[in-house]
Amino acid sequence: MTPILTENTFKEKMLKLFDDNLRSNFSSDNEYIRNIRKQAIGDFVKFGLPDTKTEGWQGTNLSKPLMLEYKQHFKPFEKDVDVEKIFMCEVHDLESYLFTQLNGWLVFKDESLSTLPGGIVVGSLASAFKAMPRVIENHYARYSKVSNNGFVALNTAFAQDGLFIYVPDGVVVDKPIQIINIINLTENLFIQPRNLVIMGKNSKLQLLHCDHSLLHKQSLINSVTEIILTENSELEYYNLQNKDSDSTLITHAWVEQHSFSRFLSNTLTLNAGIIRNNMNVNLNGQGCETNLYGLYLVDKEQHIDNNIMVDHQKPNNNSNQLFKGILDDQARAVFNGHILVRKDAQKTNAYQKNRNILLTDKATVDSNPQLEIYADDVRCSHGSTVGQLDPGAMFYMRSRGISEDVARMALMNAFASEIIHKINIAPLRNRIDEMVTKRLRGELSICDQCILDCNERRKYSFDIDLSRINC
Amino acid sequence: MLSIKNLKVEIQGKEILKGINLEARAGEVHAIMGPNGTGKSTLASVIAGREVFDVTGGKIIYKGKNLFDLSVEARACEGIFLGFQYPVEIPGVSLVNFMKTALNEQRKYKGLDPIPAKEFLQKMEQTKKLLEMQTSLTTRSVNEGFSGGEKKKNEIFQLAMLEPTLAILDETDSGLDIDALRVVASGVNKLRTENNTFIVITHYQRLLEYIVPDFVHVLFDGRIVKSGGRELAIELEEKGYEWIRQHT
Numbered sequence: 092m093t094p095i096l097t098e099n100t101f102k103e104k105m106l107k108l109f110d111d112n113l114r115s116n117f118s119s120d121n122e123y124i125r126n127i128r129k130q131a132i133g134d135f136v137k138f139g140l141p142d143t144k145t146e147g148w149q150g151t152n153l154s155k156p157l158m159l160e161y162k163q164h165f166k167p168f169e170k171d172v173d174v175e176k177i178f179m180c181e182v183h184d185l186e187s188y189l190f191t192q193l194n195g196w197l198v199f200k201d202e203s204l205s206t207l208p209g210g211i212v213v214g215s216l217a218s219a220f221k222a223m224p225r226v227i228e229n230h231y232a233r234y235s236k237v238s239n240n241g242f243v244a245l246n247t248a249f250a251q252d253g254l255f256i257y258v259p260d261g262v263v264v265d266k267p268i269q270i271i272n273i274i275n276l277t278e279n280l281f282i283q284p285r286n287l288v289i290m291g292k293n294s295k296l297q298l299l300h301c302d303h304s305l306l307h308k309q310s311l312i313n314s315v316t317e318i319i320l321t322e323n324s325e326l327e328y329y330n331l332q333n334k335d336s337d338s339t340l341i342t343h344a345w346v347e348q349h350s351f352s353r354f355l356s357n358t359l360t361l362n363a364g365i366i367r368n369n370m371n372v373n374l375n376g377q378g379c380e381t382n383l384y385g386l387y388l389v390d391k392e393q394h395i396d397n398n399i400m401v402d403h404q405k406p407n408n409n410s411n412q413l414f415k416g417i418l419d420d421q422a423r424a425v426f427n428g429h430i431l432v433r434k435d436a437q438k439t440n441a442y443q444k445n446r447n448i449l450l451t452d453k454a455t456v457d458s459n460p461q462l463e464i465y466a467d468d469v470r471c472s473h474g475s476t477v478g479q480l481d482p483g484a485m486f487y488m489r490s491r492g493i494s495e496d497v498a499r500m501a502l503m504n505a506f507a508s509e510i511i512h513k514i515n516i517a518p519l520r521n522r523i524d525e526m527v528t529k530r531l532r533g534e535l536s537i538c539d540q541c542i543l544d545c546n547e548r549r550k551y552s553f554d555i556d557l558s559r560i561n562c
Numbered sequence: 563m564l565s566i567k568n569l570k571v572e573i574q575g576k577e578i579l580k581g582i583n584l585e586a587r588a589g590e591v592h593a594i595m596g597p598n599g600t601g602k603s604t605l606a607s608v609i610a611g612r613e614v615f616d617v618t619g620g621k622i623i624y625k626g627k628n629l630f631d632l633s634v635e636a637r638a639c640e641g642i643f644l645g646f647q648y649p650v651e652i653p654g655v656s657l658v659n660f661m662k663t664a665l666n667e668q669r670k671y672k673g674l675d676p677i678p679a680k681e682f683l684q685k686m687e688q689t690k691k692l693l694e695m696q697t698s699l700t701t702r703s704v705n706e707g708f709s710g711g712e713k714k715k716n717e718i719f720q721l722a723m724l725e726p727t728l729a730i731l732d733e734t735d736s737g738l739d740i741d742a743l744r745v746v747a748s749g750v751n752k753l754r755t756e757n758n759t760f761i762v763i764t765h766y767q768r769l770l771e772y773i774v775p776d777f778v779h780v781l782f783d784g785r786i787v788k789s790g791g792r793e794l795a796i797e798l799e800e801k802g803y804e805w806i807r808q809h810t
Contacts, residue, residue, distance in 0.1 A: 487650040487704075490610050491664035491720065492638035492671065501663065505654025505703075 101157050102139060106132070108163070109248055116165040116251070124220055127232045131247035138241040145240075150425030150457045151367050151396040156339040159309050161281035165251065167196045185518040187269040187299065188213060194274060195282030196252050204255070209262035212255070216285055219255040226257060230289055234317045235345040240369070243343055246315040250285035253314070256298070258324075260291035267297040267516055272312070274338070279309040286316040290324035290352070297327045297516055302340055315343045320352035322376070327515060330358040330368075331523075336392065338364040343371075350376030350405075357513055359523060360387040360395050361530050367396040374401070374408045374436075381410040386510035388530050390419035398427045399443075403436035406466075412443040415510055417503055417531070418454035425457045430471060432464040439466060445475040448506060503531050563588050563625065563759045564609075564728055570619035571601075571608055578604045580784035581620065586777075588727070589756040593770055593795060594763045596781035597803045602763045603647055605781070606732045610644035611637050624728065638664075639671035643726035645717040647733045647763075652704040657716070660704045661686065661723050668724065689722045693749050710737035718749045725753075730761045735769040747772030767799035782806050 109132050117128060140157065141148040188207060191198040197215040199205075204214035204222055212223070220227055237244045254270045274280060290296060302312070320326055334340055340363070346354055358368055372381050387395040401410045416424045426445040447456045460473035480502045488498035507527050514520035564586040571579040578601045586592050596602055608615055609622060611634035622629040629637060652660065666676040677685075686700060693715050705713050714734050721729055731750070735743055750773050754760065762773055770778075770792065778795045780788040787806060788794065798805070 481650075481652075483650045484652045486612055486634065487646065487652065488660070488664075489634040490638055490644050490646075491660070491724065492635050492668040493664050494635050494667060495633075497663065497667060501655055501660075502652070505652065508654045 102136065105135065105245060105248075112165055112249075121220070121224060123224065123228050124231075128248050131232075131237075131244045134237045134244035135241045135248055138237060138244060140241045140245070147240075147398055147427055150423075150427070151365070151394065153339065153341075153365070153367075156309070156311055156365060159279060159311070161279045161309065161311055162276075163249075163281050164195060165249075167252075185267070185269075185516065185522075187267045188264075190214070190254055190268070190270045192253065192270060192272045192284060194276050194280060195284055197254065208265065210259045211262060211264060212257040213268060214255060215252055216250075216255040216287060217252040219257075219287070223257070226289065227287075230317070230319055231287055232317070234319060234347045234373070235315055235343065236371070240343075242313050242341055243315055246283045246285060246313050246343070249283050250315065253285040253287070253316075255286070256288045256296070258290050258294040258296050261293045262291065263295040264297070267299050267519075269299040269301070271301045271303065272314075273303055274308075274310045274312070276308060276310075279311075281311040281313075284312065284314040286314070288316065288318040288326065290318070290320045290326055292322045292324060294321075295325045297329070299329045299331070299516070299519065301331045301333075302342075303333055308337060310338045311341075312339070313341045316345070318344065318346045318354075320346070320348045320354055322349045323351040324349075325353040326355070328354070328356040329514065329516070329519065330356070332358070332360040332366060333362045334364050334366065335362065336364045340364070340366045341369075342367070343369040346370070346372040346381075348372065348374050348376060348379045348381065351378040352376065353380040355382045355513070355515075356384065357510065358385040358397065359510070360385070360389065361526060363387070363389050363393040363395045365394045367398065369398045369400075371400045372402065372410070374403050374405060374410065377405050377407040379408040379410075381408070382513070383410075383412045383414075384510050384513045385414035385416075386507055386527075387414075387416040387424060388507070388527065389416070389422035389424060391422065392420075393422045394425075395423075396425035396427075398425075400429045400431065401441065403430070403432045403439045403441060403466075406435060406437040406439065408436065409440045410442070412445075413510065413513075414444070415446045415506060416456070417448045417450065417506065418456065419450045421451075421453045423455045423457075426475065427459045427461070428473065429461045429463065430473065432462075432466050432469050432471065434465040437466050437468045439469040439471065441469070441471045443473040446506075447475070447477045448480060448503065449477060450479075500528075500531060504528060507531075563590075564761075565623040566620070567623070568620035569605075569608070569622060570617070571604055572616045572618050573604070573614060577618075578615070578784055579608070582781075582784075582786060584779065584786065586728075586759050586761065588759055589754075590777065591754065591760045591762060591773060591775045593773075593775035593778045594761060594781055594786075595765065595778060595795060595798060596806075598765075600781050601784045602781050603732055606644055606647075606730045606761075606763055609637075609728075609730060610634065610642060635667070636671070638724075638726075639668045641727035643721050643724055643729045645714075645721060645729065645731040645734050647736065649705045649708075649713040649717055651706045651708075653706050655704050656701055657704050658686065658700045661700070661720065664720070664724060685723065689719055692722060692752065693719050694745050695719060711739060711742040714738055715742065715746060718746050722749060722753055727758045728761070729753075729758065730763070732763045733765065734762070735764055735766065743769065744772060767795045770795045780806055 143149050143152050203218035204212055206212055232247055235243050385397050389395050397414055399412055412428050414426055418424055428443045430441045432439045443460050445458045456477045458475035460475050462471050462473050485498055511524050566582050566584040569579055569582040594602055778790055779786045
């Protein structure tokens with residue numbers, strides 16, 4: 092039931108696991124899901140996992156984490172864990188619909204799928220597979236593409252649970268939905284969460300996704316999130332990543348935008364082991380607005396790779412990317428930003444900027460902004476900067492009596508604040524602002540969490556019936 | 563207050579200041595004039611502590627202390643203020659926060675508690691009035707998107723907030739229209755006391771009609787070649803710098 096990966100070939104291991112599970116844990120899947128799995132495992136075999144020779148993956152070497160042994164759980168497993176003692180949400184004043192994913196499985200109390208005011212359905216994807224087969228068939232695995240990246244195929248082959256959100260037409264969700272993904276296990280763990288967000292016409296939602304690990308064990312997360320924004324819908328998607336050095340996090344967000352939809356994402360990476368974020372946005376309608384922001388603060392041996400693709404398929408759309416990072420010690424950041432403007436996508440406005448501050452000689456940034464344009468009536472720009480703190484500004488501040496350390500902090504905060512100010516949820520923005528300040532001062536440890544608190548001094552403040560995990 | 567003795571300064575091996583001597587006492591206003599590229603701004607920067615210059619000789623004594631022993635921020639905390647010729651933009655740092663941080667850092671240096679919020683705000687409002695500054699300016703990022711005139715006003719605003727004992731104004735008049743010049747000059751005049759010293763660097767006599775100096779020095783090719791009273795500025799304006807060139 093919990094096979095241990097010992098063989099050398101990752102691919103072979105996965106294939107064998109897949110066959111085992113097809114007969115056991117995947118046997119209750121409906122035909123649609125089963126076919127998708129089979130197709131996906133075929134794609135995985137065909138494409139394999141990317142290595143540093145794969146286009147777009149040159150900057151991130153995953154060979155080390157992939158060599159490790161992990162456990163995978165294909166059933167919600169029994170575990171003697173008192174979640175109440177582990178964590179609480181520390182974003183004060185943030186009222187949200189809160190969901191927790193523990194070691195890959197959604198935790199729930201009464202119902203695996205909740206219905207919120209307005210007919211919003213939120214909860215376990217595993218349950219949605221069964222309870223809403225038609226919606227699943229219309230959307231699930233329709234937006235993610237395999238391309239050169241076997242991780243998406245691998246996730247699709249094995250995915251069992253994650254967050255499912257369905258917002259009906261015309262519904263504005265009254266408070267943010269928050270999902271916390273926690274790894275808390277005394278053994279190395281590999282999980283593949285799968286999320287699906289369906290935004291009905293004229294609907295509106297703020298979604299906050301937090302990734303956290305509690306125990307210092309090796310973990311590998313390969314997550315896929317599919318988001319469909321139908322006409323005139325609006326989604327704000329905040330990702331907070333505060334991971335310890337033993338974790339490898341690979342995320343994929345596939346966003347499909349229909350006409351007049353608005354999508355804002357803000358990916359805030361405060362600590363990383365190895366993080367690779369892939370975000371693909373397809374502008375498959377007109378009058379769309381896309382704003383992708385990112386902030387990464389990394390030090391020591393941390394590695395952050397943001398890989399963005401905005402595909403302007405139709406005319407009259409605006410997209411904007413702004414990613415900023417501060418790197419200390421030997422930290423490494425990669426930014427691959429790609430804007431594709433197809434032949435029909437006239438009147439496109441597409442902008443992209445990546446700015447980095449290196450605090451040491453040993454920190455490195457590999458920034459590749461790319462424009463690929465086949466239409467002739469477009470406005471596009473891209474640019475990247477890598478530099479140190481502005482010496483002119485430093486001198487100016489010091490000449491007013493501000494000490495070097497305080498001046499440096501102020502300049503770094505100012506640099507980061509541009510991204511923080513793009514957070515539209517005030518309590519979250521304030522908390523992130525504090526956290527970034529702490530982080531820059533070197534006071535934010537992986538345990539001193541925004542969202543979670545691994546120390547037992549604080550109690551978990553919301554209610555989960557853990558007996559449900561053991562089903 | 564300030565005593566500069568045979569100061570020699572190089573930048574990238576090129577000698578800019580070739581032996582400056584200057585004595586300034588409390589309550590005095592000194593004007594330093596001279597053509598472009600003669601070292602006026604270098605002198606101001608060296609006093610403030612900019613590190614790109616190499617001091618190759620001489621010394622600067624300020625309130626009995628060797629200035630070269632003090633860091634940039636310590637000099638500021640000891641009461642030295644430089645009004646920049648080209649004020650620096652600091653995106654993301656609001657002027658109000660910048661000012662509060664600077665004031666409190668200087669207070670910390672002197673062993674004082676941070677300024678109470680109310681007192682700070684009152685002081686800021688008064689100072690803005692004194693300089694006829696737009697209220698919204700203080701909530702904006704330091705100098706970002708400020709007009710040339712607003713940037714120069716902002717320098718005097720900071721001067722008024724920090725109340726230094728030695729203020730060096732590096733071409734504060736450049737880029738100011740006549741109305742702004744009058745406001746800035748009257749601000750400076752109100753800040754003059756018998757306990758502080760101003761060094762005003764300028765190309766033109768015009769500013770000195772408003773800020774009346776006790777002494778005028780002409781800096782030429784890295785040396786002070788002529789010193790005198792206010793009348794020297796007027797003479798210089800009439801005869802031009804060519805007159806100096808012929809007499810050195």
